[in-house]
Amino acid sequence: MSCAEARPLLLDLRRRRLAPEVEEAVRAHLAGCAGCRRAEEAEGVLDDLLTQRLPRHAAPDGLRRRVAALAAEEPRRERRRFSFTSLVAPALAAGLAVATGALLVERRSGREASALSALTEEAVSDHLRVLASQHPLEVESGGSHQVKPWFEGRLDFAPAVPLPEVPDLRLEGGAVGYFLDRKAAVVEYGLRRHAVTLLVFRTEGLAWPARASADAPAPDSASSARGFNVVLWRANGLGYALVSDVNPQELATLAARFVAVARP
Secondary structure (H helix, E strand, O other), X not given: OOHHHHHHHHHHHHOOOOOHHHHHHHHHHHHHOHHHHHHHHHHHHHHHHHHHHOOOOOOOHHHXXXXXXHHHHHHHHHXXXXXXXXXXXXXXXXXXXXXXXXXXXXXXXXXXXXXXHHHHHHHHHHXXXXXXXXXXXXXXXXXXXXXXXXXXXXXXXXXXXXXXXOOOEEEEEEEEEEEOOEEEEEEEEEEOOEEEEEEEEEOOOOOOOOOOOOOOOOHHHEEEEOOEEEEEEEEOOEEEEEEEOOOHHHHHHHHHHHHHHHOO
């Protein structure tokens, strides 16, 4: 099992939601990978923080009534199941060839969704690590002309540090972190009272959603996890992940502005 395969499973590992053989494979990987062990420990800290801080709301009365009605309906559904199956079995057999073709398409879509989910979960975890850290920045911002040169010699690539003219957007600073199994530039912004993290990293060897544009963020490269939104894009051999709790439309617009000012 690789780091890219193990990292999205760390939360489910802690909550004991993995099948036994998958859990065994993840634990075997953790035993030999110090980076993933650190990520698993950080995941535990973040999980505890989110559990303590996120509000819990009681289910609305209307939802409770609908659930109760569905539970009462279930025994009647079981009694009707046998006769229903006898009627539809011929139709199911006739549609098997069509379903087989659809399954191949579904598997391809599933791989794309899995790639997007893995990248999204890692981006959100990295953003949360910044929020939870007492000293998240290694260089304070005096502008992009100060932050960008700071990365020289600390990374084997030159990350863009865009600063588009967006109202209330400010560059806070940067640090070197990790995205999955590789070093990454972590660039931190403030937008009104929201934190915005830009992660820049090499994409070699990463499963990447096929529909994510190579030139600019596209709707298919936008996703969310744990209450945070993520926009992914690629340019010049590097991957970019923009993460924040601002609404998806505003984050997508901001990402497009980042791409515009960073394009050579």
